[in-house]
Amino acid sequence: MIKIGLLGCGNVGHIIATHAESIQVVAVFDIIPERAERLAALCHARPYTDFDAFMREDFSIVVEAASVDAVRNYAEKVLRSGRDIILLSSGALADAEFRDHLVGVAREAGRKIRIPSGAILGLDNLKIGQVSPPTKLLLRTTKPPSSLGMSATRRMEIFKGLAHDCIRQYPKNINVAVALGLAAGRDADVELWVDPEAERNTHEIFVEGDFGDIYVRVRNVPSPDNPATSYMAALSILTLLKNLENPLVVGT
Numbered sequence: 249m250i251k252i253g254l255l256g257c258g259n260v261g262h263i264i265a266t267h268a269e270s271i272q273v274v275a276v277f278d279i280i281p282e283r284a285e286r287l288a289a290l291c292h293a294r295p296y297t298d299f300d301a302f303m304r305e306d307f308s309i310v311v312e313a314a315s316v317d318a319v320r321n322y323a324e325k326v327l328r329s330g331r332d333i334i335l336l337s338s339g340a341l342a343d344a345e346f347r348d349h350l351v352g353v354a355r356e357a358g359r360k361i362r363i364p365s366g367a368i369l370g371l372d373n374l375k376i377g378q379v380s381p382p383t384k385l386l387l388r389t390t391k392p393p394s395s396l397g398m399s400a401t402r403r404m405e406i407f408k409g410l411a412h413d414c415i416r417q418y419p420k421n422i423n424v425a426v427a428l429g430l431a432a433g434r435d436a437d438v439e440l441w442v443d444p445e446a447e448r449n450t451h452e453i454f455v456e457g458d459f460g461d462i463y464v465r466v467r468n469v470p471s472p473d474n475p476a477t478s479y480m481a482a483l484s485i486l487t488l489l490k491n492l493e494n495p496l497v498v499g500t
C-alpha cells in the first residue's frame with residue numbers, strides 16, 4: 249500500500265483522506281493546527297504544523313492540496329528528501345524561473361512532480377502541443393461570484409490576459425489555466441468570468457492547431473466545503489493515486 253503525506257487539510261485534503269482506498273495517509277500537515285488535528289483523527293494519521301517533523305514520517309509521496317505559496321515553500325524540500333510530489337496548486341509553476349529550478353531539483357533527485365488533471369479534461373492529448381504547437385489555446389472560466397469572494401449582479405468578465413498573470417491575481421481559482429499551459433507547452437490565454445446565475449464552475453477550453461480544433465466544456469459541481477474548488481479536482485487526485493502502480497497507463 250502506498251503511504252502518503254498530505255500537505256493541506258482543507259476541502260480537497262479532507263476528501264482525499266476520507267475516500268482513499270488503495271493508499272494510507274500516514275501524516276497530515278497544515279498551518280492551522282485544528283485542521284491538521286481534525287483530519288488526522290478522521291484518517292488515523294499523525295497531525296503536524298512543523299514541516300520538518302512532518303517530513304520525518306515514513307511516506308513515499310507528498311500530495312499537495314494547500315496553496316501556491318505552499319508549493320513555493322515546501323516542494324523543493326520534498327523532492328530533495330527523495331519523495332515524489334503531486335501538485336494541485338499547479339499555478340506555482342507559472343513562474344518560469346521557479347518551475348525550471350524545481351524541475352532541475354527533481355531531475356537531480358531522480359523524483360517526479362505530478363500535475364493531476366484537476367478540475368479539467370484534456371491535458372493528456374493537449375501534450376501534442378509539445379510536438380506541434382497550437383495556434384490558439386484559450387480557457388474561458390465562469391464561476392459564481394461567491395467562489396471569488398465577491399458579489400456581482402450580472403455576468404462580468406473580471407480578467408482577460410495570460411494565465412501567468414491571472415494566477416497571480418487569483419491563486420485559488422485558476423490553477424487549471426497554468427496546467428493547460430504546462431501540458432501544451434505555451435502560456436494559455438484566459439478569460440475569467442463571474443456569473444450570479446452560475447451554479448457550477450464552468451471551464452471552456454478552445455484549442456486550434458494543425459491537427460484541427462478542440463472545444464471542451466466542463467461544468468463542475470463546486471465542492472461542498474469550498475465552492476471555488478470543483479469536486480472533480482479531488483476525484484482527479486484520488487484517481488491518480490489509485491493508478492500510480494498500475495502497469496497499464498491510459499492516456500498520452
Ligand SMILES: NC(=O)C1=CN([C@@H]2O[C@H](COP(=O)(O)OP(=O)(O)OC[C@H]3O[C@@H](n4cnc5c(N)ncnc54)[C@H](O)[C@@H]3O)[C@@H](O)[C@H]2O)C=CC1
Binds near residue numbers: 313316317336
Ligand atoms: N489544479 C486544479 O485543477 C485545482 C487546484 N486547486 C487548488 O488546490 C488547492 C487546495 O484546494 P482546497 O482544498 O479547495 O483549498 P482549501 O482552502 O479548502 O484548503 C487548503 C488548506 O491548505 C492549508 N494551507 C494553505 N497554505 C498553506 C501553507 N503554506 N502551509 C501549510 N498549509 C497551508 C490551509 O490552511 C487549508 O487548510 C488550492 O491551492 C486550490 O487553488 C483547486 C481546484 C482545482
Ligand SMILES: O=C([O-])CC(=O)C(=O)O
Binds near residue numbers: 367419420424476479
Ligand atoms: O476547481 C476549479 O474549478 C478550478 C480551480 O479552482 C483552480 O484551477 O484553481
